[in-house]
Amino acid sequence: MDEDRKRYEFRRMLEELEKYQGRGTELISVYIPPKRPISDVIAYLRDEYGTSSNIKSKTTRKNVMSAIESIMSRLKYFKMPPPNGLVVFVGHVQKRGDQTEMVSHLMEPPEPVQSFIYRCDSKFYLEPLKEMLGEKDVYGLLVIDRKEATIGLLKGTRVIVVKHIESMVPSKHHQGGQSSRRFERLIEQAVHEFFKRVGDKANEVFLNEKLEGILVGGPGSTKEFFVKGDYLHHELKKKIIDLFDTGYTDEYGLHELVNKASETLQQLELFKERKLLNRFFREIRKPDGGLAVYGEKEVREALERGAVDILLISDSLRRYRVKWKCPQCGKEVVETIKGEIPEKTCPECGSPMEIVEKKDLIEEYYEIAEENGTKVELISDESEEGKIFSTAFGGIAALLRYR
Numbered sequence: 001m002d003e004d005r006k007r008y009e010f011r012r013m014l015e016e017l018e019k020y021q022g023r024g025t026e027l028i029s030v031y032i033p034p035k036r037p038i039s040d041v042i043a044y045l046r047d048e049y050g051t052s053s054n055i056k057s058k059t060t061r062k063n064v065m066s067a068i069e070s071i072m073s074r075l076k077y078f079k080m081p082p083p084n085g086l087v088v089f090v091g092h093v094q095k096r097g098d099q100t101e102m103v104s105h106l107m108e109p110p111e112p113v114q115s116f117i118y119r120c121d122s123k124f125y126l127e128p129l130k131e132m133l134g135e136k137d138v139y140g141l142l143v144i145d146r147k148e149a150t151i152g153l154l155k156g157t158r159v160i161v162v163k164h165i166e167s168m169v170p171s172k173h174h175q176g177g178q179s180s181r182r183f184e185r186l187i188e189q190a191v192h193e194f195f196k197r198v199g200d201k202a203n204e205v206f207l208n209e210k211l212e213g214i215l216v217g218g219p220g221s222t223k224e225f226f227v228k229g230d231y232l233h234h235e236l237k238k239k240i241i242d243l244f245d246t247g248y249t250d251e252y253g254l255h256e257l258v259n260k261a262s263e264t265l266q267q268l269e270l271f272k273e274r275k276l277l278n279r280f281f282r283e284i285r286k287p288d289g290g291l292a293v294y295g296e297k298e299v300r301e302a303l304e305r306g307a308v309d310i311l312l313i314s315d316s317l318r319r320y321r322v323k324w325k326c327p328q329c330g331k332e333v334v335e336t337i338k339g340e341i342p343e344k345t346c347p348e349c350g351s352p353m354e355i356v357e358k359k360d361l362i363e364e365y366y367e368i369a370e371e372n373g374t375k376v377e378l379i380s381d382e383s384e385e386g387k388i389f390s391t392a393f394g395g396i397a398a399l400l401r402y403r
Contacts, residue, residue, distance in 0.1 A: 004376065004377075004378050005366050005376065006110065007110075007133070008315065008362060008363075008366075008378060009363070010110060010129075010132075010133060011133055011315075012360060012363075013105075013107075014126055014129055014130065014133065017089060017105065017124050017126060018123070018124070018126060020091070020093040020103060020123065020124060021093060021094050021122060021123060022063075022091050022092060022093055022094065022121075022122045022123070023059070023060070023063075023092070023094055023100065023122070024057060024060045024122060025060065025064070025120050025121050025122055026060055026063045026064055026067065026091050026092050026100075026120075026122070027067075027089070027090075027091030027092075027093070027120070027121055027122060027123060027124050028064070028067045028068065028071065028088075028089070028090050028091050028118070028119070028120050029087070029088070029089055029117065029118075029119045029120075029121070029124050029125035029126075030045075030071060030086075030087070030088040030089075030117065030118055030119075031085070031086075031087050031113045031115070031116060031117035031125075031128060032081050032085050032086040032087070032088075032113060032116060033081070033085045033112070033113045033114065033115060033116055034080075034081050034082070034083055034084060034085045034112055034113065035080075035081075036081060036085070036116055037079070037080060038075050038076075038078045038079055038080060038081065039079075041075060041116070042072055042075055042076070044116075044118065045068050045071060045072050045075075045118075046072070048068055048118065048120075049065060049068045049069070049072075052064045052065050052068065053065065063091070063092040063100070064120065066092075066102070067090045067091050067092070067102070070090050070102070070104055071088050071090050074088065074090075074104070074106055075088070081108075081113075082108045083108075083112070084108050084109050084110065084111060084112045084113065085108070085109065085112055085113030086106065086107070086108060086113070087106075087107050087108075087109055087113065087129065088104075088105070088106050088107075089103070089104070089105040089106075089124045090102070090103070090104045090105075091103065091124070109128075109129060109132055110132055111132040111155075113128070114128070131158070137212040137269070138153055138154065138155050138209055138210060138211055138212060139153070139154040139211060139212055139213050139214065139215055139241075139265070140152075140153060140154075140202070140205070140206045140209065140211050140213070140214035140215070140236070140239070141153060141154055141159070141214075141215055141217075141254050141257055141258065142198075142202055142214065142215070142216050142217070143216075143217045143218050143223075143246055143248070143249040143250075143253035143254055143256075143257055144195075144198060144216070144217075144218045144222060144223055144226055144249055145218050145219055145220065145222045145223075145249045146167060146169050146191055146194070146222055147166070147167055147169065147249070148164065148165065148166045148167060148249050148250065149164075149165045149167075149194075149198040149249060150163070150164045150165075150249060150250055150251060150253055150254055151163045151164075151165075151198070151201055151202050151205055152251075152254045153205075153209065154215075154258055159254050159255055159258055161251050161254060162205050163201050163205065164250065164251070165194075165197060165198055165201065167190070167191070167194035168190055168193075168194065169187060169190040169191050169194055170186070170187060170190065195226055195229060195231045196231060198226070198231065199226075199229075199231030199232050202231075202232060202236070203232065203233045203236065206233075206236050206239075207233060207235070207236065211239055212239075212268075213239050213240070213241040213268070214236060214239045214240045214241065215240075215241055215242065215244065215257055215258070215261045216240060216242075216243045216244070216257075217243065217244040217245070217246035217249075217253060217256070217257035217260065218245075218246055218249055218253070219245065219246065219247060219249070223243050224243060227240060227243065241261070241264060241265075241268070242261065242264055244257055244260040244261055245260070246260065270382065270383045273377075273379055273380065273383060273385070273386060274383060274385050276310065276312060276377055276379070276399075277312070277379065277385040277386070277388075277389055278385070279399060280292050280294075280312060280389075280397055280399060281385075283399065288403070289403075291309075291399060291400040291401075291402070291403065292397065292398065292399055292400060293397065293398050293400065294393045294394065294396060294397035294398070295393075295394060295396065296336060296361075296394065296396050299311070299365075299396050299397065299398045300365075300368070302398050302400060303365070303368045303369060303372060303374065303398065304368060304372075306372040306373075306374075306401075307398075307400050307401055307402055307403075308369070308372065308374045308398040308399070308400060308401065309374065309375070309398075309399050309400060309401045310374070310375050310376075310377055310398070310399040311365060311369050311374050311375070311376045311377065311397075311398050312377050312379055312389070312396075312397045312398065312399070313362055313365060313376065313377070313378055313379065313395060313396055314378075314379050314380075314381060314386070314389060314390040314395025314396070315362075315378040315379065315380055315381075316380075316381050316390055316395065317361060317362055317390075317395045317396070318338065319336050319337060319338045319360075319361040320336070320337050320341065320358050320359065320360060320361060321334065321335075321336055321337075321357075321358075321359045321360075321361050321364050322334070322335055322336075322337050322341055322355060322357070322358050322359075323355070323356050323357040323358075324344045324353035324354065324355055324356065325353060325354055325356045326346035326348065326349060326351050326353050326354075327351065327353075327354055328346065328349050328351040329346060329348050329349045329351070331346050331347065331348045331349070331353075332356075333347070333353065336361060341355065341358070362378075365396075379395075
């Protein structure tokens with residue numbers, strides 16, 4: 001499945017979970033790291049089940065205990081968590097009036113769970129998952145001078161240190177008993193060996209990641225010398241975005257590098273979106289409308305006949321495609337709804353209609369696009385062009401293969 005689509009589905013799931021509200025502390029969140037045996041987790045939950053029997057409120061006590069029972073029954077099918085661990089959300093959420101409804105979600109997150117968490121509150125605990133949501137693009141990080149080098153990754157807003165390497169390069173002061181020229185040769189040889197070690201490790205780390213680009217930093221001209229030399233794989237050299245001056249080459253140096261490059265990275269992401277939107281704006285300005293359409297009805301028709309090359313959708317679009325059916329006469333009605341879904345009366349016989357299908361509009365577009373070999377691009381509204389696209393064009397448009 002497309003990475004952007006996975007991220008979108010993940011974000012929508014978090015938005016839905018965030019809406020849930022419990023009465024008192026009745027919503028349970030459990031985060032299980034990949035290497036934590038499920039038997040340990042169930043033993044922990046049994047203890048919590050015993051403790052929850054002391055809750056004073058009869059309703060809260062009953063709801064919390066039933067939630068813990070539900071979690072244990074779902075976990076019994078596992079011996080160990082999946083590679084990224086497990087996250088479970090269970091609890092009674094408020095409905096209309098005094099009514100409550102049990103909701104239950106079990107998922108493997110997109111990134112490994114770092115530590116075991118059990119939280120019982122009036123809302124689900126989503127912060128660790130929100131941090132994962134920020135990890136759209138991955139960049140390689142390298143800071144280097146003659147004394148040390150640090151290799152890392154930037155995932156979303158997280159800077160991850162992968163390897164710190166110290167050199168054995170002697171200082172430049174003259175050693176007794178050695179000629180100055182011979183000593184310089186020894187230093188240069190030591191520098192070459194150090195750069196080779198750094199390059200080998202960087203190649204190993206970066207070639208195993210799907211990188212958007214690489215940032216290189218360090219004081220002075222050492223970074224330029226390293227990049228120009230034959231230390232990095234030729235495919236990685238093509239991914240170097242820019243070189244930045246940093247005062248440090250340790251873990252702090254990686255953070256300094258990211259801060260120095262933040263404006264460049266933001267511009268890169270926005271540039272990709274601007275390029276697509278400007279192409280769309282150019283097409284619709286043509287007298288015949290060019291190779292572009294916008295609006296839900298027009299885009300849907302073009303998609304279904306396979307005419308769309310690239311589908312552009314605002315990632316802030318929040319609509320549902322809803323199908324109602326009349327239980328009396330079988331009449332079906334399909335509409336796109338923004339906000340609360342209304343009750344509907346059958347236009348044929350006047351009977352109340354039932355909702356038989358409710359699908360996120362972007363999800364539906366992804367499915368149609370997949371069937372027709374169409375690429376989907378989610379457009380943020382962080383740029384001026386993105387805002388215009390969302391407000392003036394409804395956040396739905398297409399670049400066509402043919403009219």
